Amino acid sequence: MVTTQILLSLLTVTLMSSSIFLLLPTTHLDLSNANSLKNCGFDRIYQFGDSISDTGNFIRESEAGAASSFAKLPYGQTFFNKATGRCSNGRLMIDYFAMAADLPFLNPYLNTNGDFRHGANFAVAGSTALSVEVLVNKSIPTMSTNSSLSVQIDWMSTHFNSIFHKRDYVEKLKNSLFMVGEIGGNDYNYALIEGGKTTEEAKSIVPEVVRAIMDVVRRVIHYGAVRVVVPGNFPVGCFPIYLTVFQTNDSAAYDEHYCLKQFNELVMYYNDHLQQAIEELKHEYPNAVIVYGDYYNAFQWLLRFAPHLGFDPSSFLKPCCGTGGDYNFSLTKCCGDPEVEVCPNPNQRISWDGVHLTQEAYKILAEWLIHDILPELQCFDKRKETEKKYHLFVIFAVVIHAEGKAVVIETIWERRNFYMPIGFTGGLPRSPDLLAGHLTESPLEAGT
Known part of the structure; x- marks a missing residue:
């Protein structure tokens, strides 16, 4: 099975042919993380x-x-x-x-x-x-x-x-x-x-x-x-x-x-x-x-x-x-x-x-x-803008299924947010029920 790793700002998501399993964090977003205003200096x-x-x-x-x-x-x-x-x-x-x-x-x-x-x-x-x-x-x-x-x-x-x-x-x-x-x-x-x-x-x-x-x-x-x-x-x-x-x-x-x-x-x-x-x-x-x-x-x-x-x-x-x-x-x-x-x-x-x-x-x-x-x-770090990774902020979600190339949320539990991928012109909608179709394919090479 081909596995694609999508690196998120807080989570690592493993995308397989049938489902995405989220590692559930137990803490809230750390505002001092690298994708925050520190990039602006x-x-x-x-x-x-x-x-x-x-x-x-x-x-x-x-x-x-x-x-x-x-x-x-x-x-x-x-x-x-x-x-x-x-x-x-x-x-x-x-x-x-x-x-x-x-x-x-x-x-x-x-x-x-x-x-x-x-x-x-x-x-x-x-x-x-x-x-x-x-x-x-x-x-x-x-x-x-x-x-x-x-x-x-x-x-x-x-x-x-x-x-x-x-x-x-x-x-x-x-x-x-x-x-x-x-x-x-x-x-x-x-x-x-x-x-x-x-x-x-x-x-x-x-x-x-x-x-x-x-x-x-x-x-x-x-x-x-x-x-x-x-x-x-x-x-x-x-x-x-x-x-x-x-x-x-x-x-x-x-x-x-x-x-x-x-x-x-x-x-x-x-x-x-x-x-x-x-x-x-x-x-x-x-x-x-x-x-x-x-x-x-x-x-x-x-x-x-x-x-x-x-x-x-x-x-x-x-x-x-x-x-x-x-x-x-x-x-x-x-x-x-x-x-x-x-x-x-x-x-x-x-x-x-x-x-x-x-x-x-x-x-x-x-x-x-x-x-x-x-x-x-x-004021992004220009190196980060060119990285082919989706940087998302996701809090307390459960299992997400991938049907074809579109990512569809099956269930939402507790806290969750979705934000725009860095380096891309369009932003992800913040409403999870509208997410399907926006992550149409992983920008990372298969197997990386």
């Missing part, structure tokens, strides 16, 4: 954004931040065993990005004792893409912070002026990764939840939000940025805060995941405009690599395969830390309040507090995103 990461990425600026910015729930347990309990200002029970996606790049966690810019040799985090929980003044003029109330995206980019300018000579900017920043967002989500949150705007009214600010983000991308490129990731927004119609505030008896308002369609459609509208602006900016700066971070589809993928990823099927849309109502969420009793309990197994929940996600969810999303953007960052 980043020596610094700079992050802009809101609570999705804030590693401690909000709790240092003001007395209100220092007194907020984010400054105390149970925030941070799972990994840090203390509150760090991260709006989760542990690490965020930016922490996993840093790990994948073999860099330390980013210090918040407002940490006066922080080590900024490997980058800085300018993100602030509650921040917006548009300035507070612009939003107020549109009758959109703001909360928590005045540190909008324009403030964060000014922080960056001050920071660079304090550690670099201007003549050295290009040289110092050429191996840096800039993450401009996620930002803009709060502009819509405040408009819809606090301001009572309709989704159509919220759509009216999309061009301005996108323009504000693109202006910051231009500024970082002018400073010397070569690689910039600009994430879109999550499908907020799947988040407990939206499901609670806008709960309705109209079944037609919900999709197959029981998410509110109109809010996800708003996000898709925004994300489409953001991607279009990114494409236009690529023509404006042909020497820069500007990549869209697809938070929307990453989350939809996670939600679709949540049972196989270890999440509790009965609690996909309920936070671990919350209380009340159909979605275990209340605007008046939030995570961190004395009477609000924390679930016993946060790693089995997607939502942490109804607004933000758990460490486990962020970890899986970071894995998805890193594999998704890595080819577009154009």
